[in-house]
Amino acid sequence: MPDSGRPRAETATETLTGSQVVVRALIEQGVEVIFGYPGGAVLPLYDEIFKQNAIRHILVRHEQAAVHAAEGYARSTGKVGVVLVTSGPGATNTVTGLTDALMDSVPVVCLTGQVPTHMIGNDAFQEADTVGITRPCTKHNYLVKRPEDLAQVLHEAFHVARSGRPGPVVVDLPKNILMGQAPYRTAREARLSRYRPRRDPDPDRIEQALDLMVEAERPIFYVGGGLINSGPVACELLTEFVRATGFPITLTLMGLGAYPASDPQFLGMLGMHGTYEANMAMYDCDVMIAIGARFDDRVTGRLDGFSPRSRRIHVDIDPSSINKNVPVDVAIVADAERALAAFLEGWRRRAHRIDPRRIEGWWEQIRQWRAVDSLGFRQEGEVIKPQYAIRRLHEHVRDLDPIVTTDVGQHQMWAAQHFPIEKPRRWLTSGGLGTMGYGFPAAIGAQIAHPDRLVINITGDASWVMMMQEMSTAIQYRLPVKIFMLNNRWMGMVRQWQDLFHGSRRAESYMDALPDFVKLAEAFGAKGIRVEKASGLDAAIEEMLAHPGPVLTEVVIDPFENVYPMIPGGAAHNEIILSPADKRDEGPLSEEGMVLV
Amino acid sequence: MRNASQQERRHTICVLVDNEPGVLARVIGLFSGRGYNIESLTVSEVDHVNRLSRINIVTTGTEQVIEQIKALLARLVPVHRVQDLTVEGPAVERELALVKVLGDRERLVQALRIADFMHARLVDSTPGGLIFEMTGSSDDIDAFIALVEPVEVSRAGVVAIGRGGVVLEPPPDVVATQTKGEGR
CATH class of the missing domain: 3.40.50.1220 (TPP-binding domain)
Known part of the structure; x- marks a missing residue:
């Protein structure tokens, strides 16, 4: 931070505004990027971010996407991902992302705005009990009520997020704390001793x-x-x-x-x-x-x-x-x-x-x-098998060391099965929480961290629509994320379970009205490609890779293909089903299994 | 753990925590969020210099569940120590109760007699009503309540402490850094 010639700039007694303390602590913690969305309660902090160049702010289009983008950044780099949102709806919109990060042990620090301390509890405009709401979906959280705690809390938040089993940490910042005077403490002066997980084996x-x-x-x-x-x-x-x-x-x-x-x-x-x-x-x-x-x-x-x-x-x-x-x-x-x-x-x-x-x-x-070749499949004729699409994609990009993100559902499993990953931090997926909509913003976060790498979001039609507004973010920051969408017009995994456990009654798992994805991509200012025939797949992939900006490639696949092998809920490993022909009336598809998710 | 008993057992667990806002909510949320029982819970600051509180929890579960509870408690950031007195004991457990009896003269005399031989103390007397204070094990208090048939009972919950060398202390570095700092 620039300083007007005072000799002891880093001492604990130096007093700044709360917002200056936050920015200085973030810089000291090595933060280079923040994913966020402004609002009334955090305006003083945005003002401070505006005045400096050390930290870059990426404006997302929805706060959930900010957390997923921070997750993508964190998991592709090993650093802590940072989120900044406003109070009330800004904070509540992060809950899915925070839960996702908790389940998958992703280090994230999420700064949330809060109404001034004297208004907390008054049902003020855009007030929410953020620490109460996020307590069960964070590793730890803080409400900063005293300016002198601010620097200590921020340093400890990063320490907790990245130490031991990593996870998300929320720091709730009332507006008067951000605007008032606050002393700075360096990370070295902060007390971190109360959280020190064991690292050495017995x-x-x-x-x-x-x-x-x-x-x-x-x-x-x-x-x-x-x-x-x-x-x-x-x-x-x-x-x-x-x-x-x-x-x-x-x-x-x-x-x-x-x-x-x-x-x-x-x-x-x-x-x-x-x-x-x-x-x-x-x-x-x-x-x-x-x-x-x-x-x-x-x-x-x-x-x-x-x-x-x-x-x-x-x-x-x-x-x-x-x-x-x-x-x-x-x-x-x-x-x-x-x-x-x-x-x-x-x-x-x-x-x-x-x-x-x-x-x-x-x-x-x-x-x-x-x-037994349990992942075997047959690509015959022009109807594209999803497994074939993933394998062709892999063939085209295997030497480019890509980072792959996925959403949740059948496409995720096909990607896991048919897109071999050779090195760590190249595979970003929502495992524990199973968050549809994770993949695209995660790809944006990974692309921000690795501007020169190939980042591919393998997705499905239903998942991608959940966070499609982030195409606007990709355009704004010229992020050449490649979206490889397997479109079967179904919530495929939901339909697969309905077929297996609910007498093929496909309740509400079909999307009757989907957008024209090519036009949709173009409306955002991106490139759209549609491929419907197996013979056109290679050309479509090449066209996608050759384009310098973001591309949405819609691969129209066999709508009734299901994911195999499968261990149905409530079955043991040796009761694995290899193909639809393997489905038996008796056997692993039990009543107890149906109860499981 | 391999041959862990499936039998449910009552455990008294003591937790030393930083006395900061939300710490009790974290502990309770851990139990409610995962479906564990709390039979009794007491909390109070026990170290005013270092701002440390002690939480005494009585819970019931299988060995595997109790181990899980202790591991989950220990990983909370404001938690310094977790002690399972049922395993690490022996320990002394006490509970305090205020017990109100209403009735005619005969009924109250009867209650006074029971209180006398069960060592409950009379702390308040109004026309037609008495309040007893009883300190003892939870079983003693249950027995007293069963005999005097009160109209109202207020119980403090179990407080427990290990006997002899079984001591729940904060890690030395926590005390050192917290005492040295400007205090909170």
């Missing part, structure tokens, strides 16, 4: 885990998004360790990219729409090494049928994720990077005593499962 537990691993005959690594959050070094250590052991590995939806998808030891994604080999290996394994994954219901299927004969090792930085759904034998609370470094060191120490032949039979079994 060495005894590491040894116990290694004891299980060296004896294992049917081992498997089950790895989740915690690895991506731990960072690229953790992912490198994982790859090194998995290769040193020779064990197979499966990744969760959130973990894709933590291990190279093209590696022969990778069995594909597991869970409800995971591969046959990954799910069968989870069912039959004798030692499971779970790292940065949380045994969620989309992964485990029916709990009493989950991996019945395995001993389990679980590494997680959040103690509350351990023994939550599935009891484990060796619990290790630690940062994945440090646990993996310890594993690798211990494994090498023991290497001379380990017999690699003991897992040969296991790999033979896995080869047989793989031969």
